[in-house]
Amino acid sequence: MEGGEKASSGNRWFYSQLPVDVATGPVGTLISLYVLELHGTVIDVGLVVTLFNAVSIPSAVIWGYVTDRFQSRKTIIVLSAVAVSANLIVLPVVHSISGAALVYALFSLVSSAAATPANLLIMETQRKSRWASAFARFSMVSSVGTTLGLVLGIAWTTYLSISLLVVPLSVLSLASALLSVVMIREPPVSFEREVIALQRRSLEQRLLALPLIFLRLPDLVDFKSVFRGLRHALTRQLPLLYLSIFVFYVASGLFNTSLIPSLRAAGLGPNEVFLATMLAMTVQTASFYYAGPFVEQRDLRKAAVAGLLLRSASYAGIGVMAALFVGLSYLGGTLVLYPLAGGLAYAVYYTASNTMIFNTLGAKNQGSRLGVYSALVGVATMVGSFVSGYVSFYFGFLATFVLAGALLAFSAALVPYVPSSYQQDRLELDL
Secondary structure, three states, X not given: OHHHHHHHXXXXXXXXHHHHHHXXXXXXXXXXXXXXXXXXXXXXXXXXXXXXXXXXXXHHHHHHHHHHHOOOHHHXXXXXXXXXXXXXXXXXXXXXHHHHHHHHHHHHHHXXXXXXXXXXXXXXXXXXXXXXXXXXXXXXXXXXXXXXXXXXXXXXHHHOOOHHHHHXXXXXXXXXXXXXXXXXXXXXOOOOHHHHHHOHHHHHHHHHHOOOOOOOOOOHHHHHHHHHHHHOOOOOHHHHHHHXXXXXXXXXXXXXXXXXXXXHHOOOOHHHHHHHHHHHHHHHHHHHHHHHHHHHOOOHHXXXXXXXXXXXXXXXXXXXXXXXXXXXXXXXXXXXXXXXXXXXXXXXXXXXXXXXXXXXXXOOOHHHHHHHHXXXXXXXXXXXXXXXXXXXXXXXXXXXXXXXXXXXXXXXXXXXXXXXXXXXXXXXXXX
């Protein structure tokens, strides 16, 4: 009983992060809406999102090194929340698309700082036997916060200005910083961030918060070591897995960047846009609860293909509706298909693909393979968001969403050729 009470007490600091999760949850939707309110086009939205994604790559590198060099988890988490608060409150005084892009780029930098120290703090303050449940609870708190932030976005934009939504978000982020000061205790033992890659739950949680983790910067040799077997049938499994994931993130960047402009172009209000995003997030949260057991009972490849094909069909279906419907008709269809794509399909594919990635990490090549994986994810998302605006502007949302669906179908076609597991030695922590 005493050990359980101690573990429960060690989990309480999770709730200090709930306000900042509420604050950051609606920011992506908010920025896209604000750019459109400034009379920006879908190209402008694409460029703003591309800059955000571009900054996220060096941000992951910077904060990884900072976490290793500066061992105070509490300080980094507190400063990240304060920086998010200061960053968001600037938006109402920005009246240009370039200014909004700068605010969003800085948000990419400061909001990513807490991901690694928070994951390490969980592992440093919990017994190894409780890591899985601790990560599950931390993920639940984050998901609930994000969903509540989107609900706040619905309520706020129904009656008040879009840009002023950052006022309560900034206050919430600052409240999270104050709660972190009170509730977080520094652990007696500190881990290096390499430990995250040694446990599947910690790696999944870290990649879910930010799908970029650089234990070290990859170089040309690292990319060659992953892709050199692509030309030979017996050694092409690993590069095909990475190629499939790259295509997935290109497609996701294509679709996600243009979805909000398509909803606004159909005559829907900001509150209805937030409604679509919130419903997808709610379904995603519920889906992750069931995705683990679902995937564990099936071949990882079949589970990944099922998720990809459902996402592909949903993307294409939304594209067709964007071409045929406006107003509530388009919203109604999106409220059905978008939660399937961004919720159920994503949870199944994410769980299966990240399990396969974890299975490829040997004790000797964690840094290089995670570096290559993260670089591919970052570049793919950036390419997808950049191309998205131009395709939608010149060819329409139907072309963009159908293209994204076709890329996901191609990604699914690659998956059967990769192994669902690798027989490699992995270093396990004995804690």
